[in-house]
Amino acid sequence: MNSVLLTIDLTKAVADEAIERKDCVVVAYHPIIFRGFKSLTLSDCQQQSILRLALEGISVYSPHTAVDAAPGGLADWLADIVTGHLPNPEPATHTAQPEKDSPETIEEEEEEGGGVEAEAEADREQPAEAKKKPQRPRMSLQRTYSKPTYPSHRPVDTSKTDLDPSSVDHTRSVISPVTGVEGFEGAGFGRLVTFNEPQPLTQLVERIAHGVGSPKGFPLAIPQGKQVEDIQIRTVGVSAGSGHSVLKGVEADLLFTGELSHHEALAATEKGQCVITLFHSNSERGYLSSVLKEKLTEVLKEEWERVRNEVAEAQALTPEWEDAVKDEDVLVECSERDRDPFGVVILQSSKQEGKPLS
Incomplete structure (x- = not known):
């Protein structure tokens, strides 16, 4: 499989993803190197990602200015x-899975007849002795990382x-x-x-x-x-x-x-x-899934077909090239681990903790 991974930033998580997927190329929109280096070293976390990918034979291309x-x-x-x-927008999110007690999980529970309100109603119907059980801490309900979804290249309904x-x-x-x-x-x-x-x-x-x-x-x-x-x-x-x-x-x-x-x-x-x-x-991120993915897939399929035909005409092929020529597939995917470092924290109404500002 000839596979390409699209990402905005080349982070350690994205490098791990590319290595696990055994991608051939990572197209990272943002360049990871912005100045000249005399050497690359494992002591720098970003340079470490580059060296790990190089060790795995995975190339990195950054088309920022051109795009x-x-x-x-x-x-x-x-x-x-x-x-x-x-x-x-695609229904799936690639930023964070909802944790237990997150607002998204609570909303799903409420739709199924559960959740905080259902628990409160059940609690009122119980005898006084049964109400002494520990209550779920409400502060855990206030913390969630925002979950944007990414647009796909399909007409809106x-x-x-x-x-x-x-x-x-x-x-x-x-x-x-x-x-x-x-x-x-x-x-x-x-x-x-x-x-x-x-x-x-x-x-x-x-x-x-x-x-x-x-x-x-x-x-x-x-x-x-x-x-x-x-x-x-x-x-x-x-x-x-x-x-x-x-x-x-x-x-x-x-x-x-x-x-x-x-x-x-x-x-x-x-x-x-x-x-x-x-x-x-x-x-920038939505452009990858809604535009660049489709365009790049089309171009790479045409180019790979041309290369396969040229190589197939050669008199003698190594076993590696013979296997490669038989593989017709080209796959371009957007990273599932790429996200902006900032998210929006959504707070539910709750009792204020600490002293108010005077």
């Missing part, structure tokens, strides 16, 4: 989301959403063009979307939430004195990851990116702009 700038790449994917192309999945009329331009690359006219970093008609900010928030996999929450900044329900958006500046270098100086009603610093977001809202951030890699 950001390419027409139809990450920037256009985010622009597609904000203009109404709604990928259908319009019967299950109030949003119109057809693309909203708009024009789109590149914020920072890359010129002189033949065949890639229109390449560049960031996109400026201008709607023909202003769009309610509330609808854009819903559209973005659907498009990136319905996370439990993400930051939204608006100018002071404004109400979210009253804001209309005509222009949107889009950039994946850390967007300040691309979006600074862009005159847009809404900045849609992975992350901005406190002072960058404050400067934007002081100018009357709104800001939506998804956490750095959550603005």
Whole structure:
């Protein structure tokens, strides 16, 4: 099996996954090496992942800048989301399994007639002597890691959403063009979307939430004195990851990116702009499953067929090549262990612990 593993970051967990799967290549969107090294050493945890993969004969390729700038790449994917192309989120999560007593588990128990409320009702019906049994600690119910799902490249089921999945009329331009690359006219970093008609900010928030996999929450900044329900958006500046270098100086009603610093977001809202951030890699991760996986699978199948035909015509093949040529399969999968280091903690209402701030 010729298998490729797609991931945003090359972490130790992802390296373990690739080795267990016996992948041939890891396509890690973010480069793991950002500066020149005189040596690679096992004392550095990230370099250790590279060396372990090399020892297993697994190559690593990082297409970060190319994917950001390419027409139809990450920037256009985010622009597609904000203009109404709604990928259908997969039901499975690849961030964390719900632990016992997590809100997700409790919700399932309640649907089956169990859970906290059912226990409380049963407790009221018992004699006083039976009520002395130890109660389940409620504090354990307050801790859960957010569980975003990832979009897949399938049409949205319009019967299950109030949003119109057809693309909203708009024009789109590149914020920072890359010129002189033949065949890639229109390449560049960031996109400026201008709607023909202003769009309610509330609808854009819903559209973005659907498009990136319905996370439990993400930051939204608006100018002071404004109400979210009253804001209309005509222009949107889009950039994946850390967007300040691309979006600074862009005159847009809404900045849609992975992350901005406190002072960058404050400067934007002081100018009357709104800001939506998804956490750095959550603005990038869905692209792997909804776009890159399918495109890469198609290209690799064609290339592997060409290589097989060339090798099959050789006069003498080693046993290893004979076995390889017989294998027609090419598999591209997204990592199940890749996730943004930040999640959203969802707190249930509970009695306050500790002293309140004065």
